[in-house]
Amino acid sequence: MKWIHGGVTAPKGFSAAAYAAGIKKKKLDVALLVSDCNASIAGAFTTNLVKAAPVVWDQHIVEQHIQVKAIVINSGNANACTGKQGELDTESMATTVAKTIGCAVDEVLVCSTGVIGVPLPMSKIHNGITECAAALGSDSVHAEQAALAICTTDTFVKQASVEFEIDGIPVRIGGMAKGSGMIHPNMATMLAFITTDAAIDQTLLQTMLGNSVKESYNMISVDGDTSTNDTVLVMANGCSESPRIVEGSREAEIFHTAFTAVHTELAKLIVKDGEGAGKFIQVDVIGAPDDDSARLLARSVISSNLVKAAFFGADANWGRILCAMGYSGGTFDPGAVTVGYASPAGSITVLQDGLPLPFDEALAKLILQENEITVTAKVGNDTGKATAWGCDLTYEYVRINGDYRS
Amino acid sequence: MKWIHGGVTAPKGFSAAAYAAGIKKKKLDVALLVSDCNASIAGAFTTNLVKAAPVVWDQHIVEQHIQVKAIVINSGNANACTGKQGELDTESMATTVAKTIGCAVDEVLVCSTGVIGVPLPMSKIHNGITECAAALGSDSVHAEQAALAICTTDTFVKQASVEFEIDGIPVRIGGMAKGSGMIHPNMATMLAFITTDAAIDQTLLQTMLGNSVKESYNMISVDGDTSTNDTVLVMANGCSESPRIVEGSREAEIFHTAFTAVHTELAKLIVKDGEGAGKFIQVDVIGAPDDDSARLLARSVISSNLVKAAFFGADANWGRILCAMGYSGGTFDPGAVTVGYASPAGSITVLQDGLPLPFDEALAKLILQENEITVTAKVGNDTGKATAWGCDLTYEYVRINGDYRS
Numbered sequence: 019m020k021w022i023h024g025g026v027t028a029p030k031g032f033s034a035a036a037y038a039a040g041i042k043k044k045k046l047d048v049a050l051l052v053s054d055c056n057a058s059i060a061g062a063f064t065t066n067l068v069k070a071a072p073v074v075w076d077q078h079i080v081e082q083h084i085q086v087k088a089i090v091i092n093s094g095n096a097n098a099c100t101g102k103q104g105e106l107d108t109e110s111m112a113t114t115v116a117k118t119i120g121c122a123v124d125e126v127l128v129c130s131t132g133v134i135g136v137p138l139p140m141s142k143i144h145n146g147i148t149e150c151a152a153a154l155g156s157d158s159v160h161a162e163q164a165a166l167a168i169c170t171t172d173t174f175v176k177q178a179s180v181e182f183e184i185d186g187i188p189v190r191i192g193g194m195a196k197g198s199g200m201i202h203p204n205m206a207t208m209l210a211f212i213t214t215d216a217a218i219d220q221t222l223l224q225t226m227l228g229n230s231v232k233e234s235y236n237m238i239s240v241d242g243d244t245s246t247n248d249t250v251l252v253m254a255n256g257c258s259e260s261p262r263i264v265e266g267s268r269e270a271e272i273f274h275t276a277f278t279a280v281h282t283e284l285a286k287l288i289v290k291d292g293e294g295a296g297k298f299i300q301v302d303v304i305g306a307p308d309d310d311s312a313r314l315l316a317r318s319v320i321s322s323n324l325v326k327a328a329f330f331g332a333d334a335n336w337g338r339i340l341c342a343m344g345y346s347g348g349t350f351d352p353g354a355v356t357v358g359y360a361s362p363a364g365s366i367t368v369l370q371d372g373l374p375l376p377f378d379e380a381l382a383k384l385i386l387q388e389n390e391i392t393v394t395a396k397v398g399n400d401t402g403k404a405t406a407w408g409c410d411l412t413y414e415y416v417r418i419n420g421d422y423r424s
Numbered sequence: 425m426k427w428i429h430g431g432v433t434a435p436k437g438f439s440a441a442a443y444a445a446g447i448k449k450k451k452l453d454v455a456l457l458v459s460d461c462n463a464s465i466a467g468a469f470t471t472n473l474v475k476a477a478p479v480v481w482d483q484h485i486v487e488q489h490i491q492v493k494a495i496v497i498n499s500g501n502a503n504a505c506t507g508k509q510g511e512l513d514t515e516s517m518a519t520t521v522a523k524t525i526g527c528a529v530d531e532v533l534v535c536s537t538g539v540i541g542v543p544l545p546m547s548k549i550h551n552g553i554t555e556c557a558a559a560l561g562s563d564s565v566h567a568e569q570a571a572l573a574i575c576t577t578d579t580f581v582k583q584a585s586v587e588f589e590i591d592g593i594p595v596r597i598g599g600m601a602k603g604s605g606m607i608h609p610n611m612a613t614m615l616a617f618i619t620t621d622a623a624i625d626q627t628l629l630q631t632m633l634g635n636s637v638k639e640s641y642n643m644i645s646v647d648g649d650t651s652t653n654d655t656v657l658v659m660a661n662g663c664s665e666s667p668r669i670v671e672g673s674r675e676a677e678i679f680h681t682a683f684t685a686v687h688t689e690l691a692k693l694i695v696k697d698g699e700g701a702g703k704f705i706q707v708d709v710i711g712a713p714d715d716d717s718a719r720l721l722a723r724s725v726i727s728s729n730l731v732k733a734a735f736f737g738a739d740a741n742w743g744r745i746l747c748a749m750g751y752s753g754g755t756f757d758p759g760a761v762t763v764g765y766a767s768p769a770g771s772i773t774v775l776q777d778g779l780p781l782p783f784d785e786a787l788a789k790l791i792l793q794e795n796e797i798t799v800t801a802k803v804g805n806d807t808g809k810a811t812a813w814g815c816d817l818t819y820e821y822v823r824i825n826g827d828y829r830s
Contacts, residue, residue, distance in 0.1 A: 065751065066751045067751070067758060068747060068749070068750035068758040099746065099780060100779075101778065135779075136780075323729065327821070336541075337504075337540045341474060341651060341652060344472035344474035344652065345471065349473070352475075352505075372505065373507050374541035374542075413823070415729075415822075416736060417819075
């Protein structure tokens with residue numbers, strides 16, 4: 019597997035376009051992603067009880083196992099808390115895409131992100147869709163523009179693509195995402211779109227997506243606040259002409275590794291773009307009874323305000339890490355925990371088998387003043403492990419989230 | 425029921441003392457609370473898997489339904505993550521108290537709060553206990569000094585006491601607590617101690633405590649971080665000579681109301697002392713299917729960083745409130761939610777039946793710039809309701825928690 023450039027149009031048979039339709043001020047705000055032929059679809063959606071209209075639309079399509087042709091995305095307005103009108107507007111977006119590119123309405127998925135509680139400006143959006151459909155292209159510039167059009171408070175475009183071989187035939191997976199780690203202003207949102215020219219059934223793709231999401235987006239700290247619009251969509255169109263990937267095969271394993279790598283890379287980019295975030299923190303939990311327990315522990319650590327504030331202050335406060343694992347719901351023996359910090363400045367162990375070690379405070383400070391830090395918590399001698407990514411809690415976080423609407 | 429002064433020595437048959445034993449620098453740091461006769465005991469403890477040694481000691485006593493005589497508390501050191509030595513030190517504290525006041529070792533409860541991972545300075549503590557035992561008194565000055573001695577980062581002493589009648593005989597409940605709302609520096613901690621001269625069985629008292637904790641301490645925002653030492657202990661010694669309170673009686677109801685009032689008052693004082701907190705926020709959820717659902721929703725709102733940062737910025741961001749309820753795990757129909765804000769500056773409704781209302785932004789700002797604000801979320805037409813209390817997320821919070829150990 020090698021990392022390549024190209025984003026969502028890197029795999030064969032996908033084209034994209036973006037347009038500044040006027041939902042945001044003079045910025046790209048409508049993106050269209052089209053597959054030449056029908057594609058298998060898989061999706062993962064917010065577990066929030068409050069779901070935006072497009073989430074409900076997409077969930078329905080994914081549940082029906084329908085092959086799809088396109089995804090349309092607008093930024094600047096989340097179409098959330100918009101009642102019946104919101105549902106009609108979502109369907110109307112799909113209808114316009116279907117007419118313009120020539121497919122069925124239920125072959126079009128819809129995503130929206132931005133402010134909530136405001137009806138979509140539909141004439142602008144229809145115009146944006148028409149312009150996009152006329153400008154589709156499959157080079158990397160088109161992919162980049164689409165990746166830009168889905169952004170809201172993001173400070174950089176997030177793309178990842180890989181190439182690997184199935185039976186000697188090159189296969190690609192490409193992706194783009196939006197979202198900025200610590201902040202979900204007005205609750206909107208994390209979106210990710212993945213394309214692949216592999217041939218794979220919807221059911222297997224959906225299973226793999228569930229597993230990959232657990233190890234990627236679900237392991238980044240996002241305030242603990244899951245939004246109304248969080249969506250991950252995957253289209254697999256088979257255009258590579260590689261053999262169909264079937265469950266339990268070696269090819270399925272190869273694909274899954276590459277697939278998870280793309281999701282994980284996008285998730286890490288989201289964390290790194292956390293506005294107000296000063297440091298990128300990785301939490302490795304090892305030695306847990308199983309991976310699920312390890313995930314609970316790692317996520318609890320990276321989500322704790324006290325842990326995050328300690329990283330802001332470059333404070334080797336292992337007590338807060340132990341404490342966050344303690345209330346995580348995961349099981350471990352506190353008397354068996356060893357905690358250490360590492361960064362380009364060095365590494366240090368501060369807790370061994372549940373008891374504090376005397377340590378060099380000056381070295382700890384140097385390690386924790388770096389911008390990328392790894393905490394390792396060994397919680398036992400079993401094989402369960404997990405990694406979570408997050409950032410520190412800063413003045414900037416409070417400022418941005420206090421001021422957002424004003 | 426009327427509010428009175430006097431703290432933990434307000435009920436008959438309790439005496440207290442405090443001493444500056446040198447665990448903290450020149451501040452009161454050991455407190456002793458003694459009942460003249462044996463008292464029924466009830467306790468509620470941290471659910472954190474990582475428990476300090478005294479928590480384990482107290483839990484064991486409470487589980488044995490043993491009548492007790494005294495509680496000893498030290499601040500400045502939490503005796504947490506101290507291994508086998510920590511257990512021995514806890515027992516040693518109980519032994520010293522037992523010898524000094526003349527009771528059995530398992531009639532003495534022990535609490536510690538302060539820094540973690542450091543062994544207790546036992547000779548200082550033994551000396552402090554001896555000094556306290558020699559200075560016991562039952563006036564309000566002794567109660568106040570004890571309340572001061574249990575403080576760590578608290579900026580004021582927290583006490584509450586009430587008087588009411590059982591069968592025409594005056595009965596009192598007194599309490600003291602420590603903890604500062606948003607902050608648990610080095611994880612330590614919320615402690616509360618309640619005394620009453622009512623006569624009541626251990627089993628009934630324990631049941632009542634469980635219910636009261638659900639409505640008081642469990643409804644305040646404490647970072648989401650539960651500590652290694654959180655403890656609530658209740659002693660009921662029957663010295664009022666009022667009739668014994670039995671389950672299901674009207675007297676039990678009267679007692680429970682007063683008991684919960686004292687716990688709730690202490691919980692609110694803890695929130696108000698949140699260092700770095702600028703505003704006191706009350707969240708009322710009404711119309712839920714049941715009280716437990718309402719509690720889930722209210723707690724999720726008051727715990728959300730995004731909601732708290734919006735209060736800091738005086739931003740009427742109802743979307744974040746709706747979103748926090750959406751991921752709470754509680755059930756409700758988002759289309760039936762009405763949200764309003766109230767403070768001394770006025771009141772305003774911003775969301776009605778799930779749809780945004782146009783509202784006066786200037787008035788909303790005035791309301792949200794006050795120091796005490798109530799949010800009401802009506803989530804349906806059922807009778808379930810709950811109230812949660814918390815504070816805003818401020819620069820100060822980040823500063824204090826980033827700098828704590830340095």
